[in-house]
Amino acid sequence: MKKVAMRRKHENEFRGFAVYIVLFIVVAVVNTILFVLNEENVQAAVAIVAYVFFLYFSLKRKIWAVYIVKLMVWIHIIVLMVIAVIVLLTRS
Numbered sequence: 471m472k473k474v475a476m477r478r479k480h481e482n483e484f485r486g487f488a489v490y491i492v493l494f495i496v497v498a499v500v501n502t503i504l505f506v507l508n509e510e511n512v513q514a515a516v517a518i519v520a521y522v523f524f525l526y527f528s529l530k531r532k533i534w535a536v537y538i539v540k541l542m543v544w545i546h547i548i549v550l551m552v553i554a555v556i557v558l559l560t561r562s
Contacts, residue, residue: 487536490536490539490540490543491525491528491529491539493543493546494521494524494525494528494539494542494543495525497542497543497546498517498518498521498525501517501521502514502517502518502521505517524538524539524542525539
């Protein structure tokens with residue numbers, strides 16, 4: 471009985487982690503595209519290296535990298551919500 475409960479808990483934790491990884495990849499792609507569109511190629515290259523670095527270590531379950539991935543995803547979600555509120559409030 472305990473094995474089944476532990477397996478379910480592990481599966482739920484993995485699903486949550488997988489969502490963070492997918493959102494992190496989306497954030498990385500969007501930010502890189504925005505850097506390239508603004509003709510900031512050096513910053514885009516540095517961002518790609520940083521994203522790959524954090525993604526690699528988070529997939530190896532290094533706790534510091536997992537926290538950074540989660541932090542970056544939440545920061546982007548909060549900024550997106552703030553932008554949406556500002557756009558809705560300033561609409562004429």
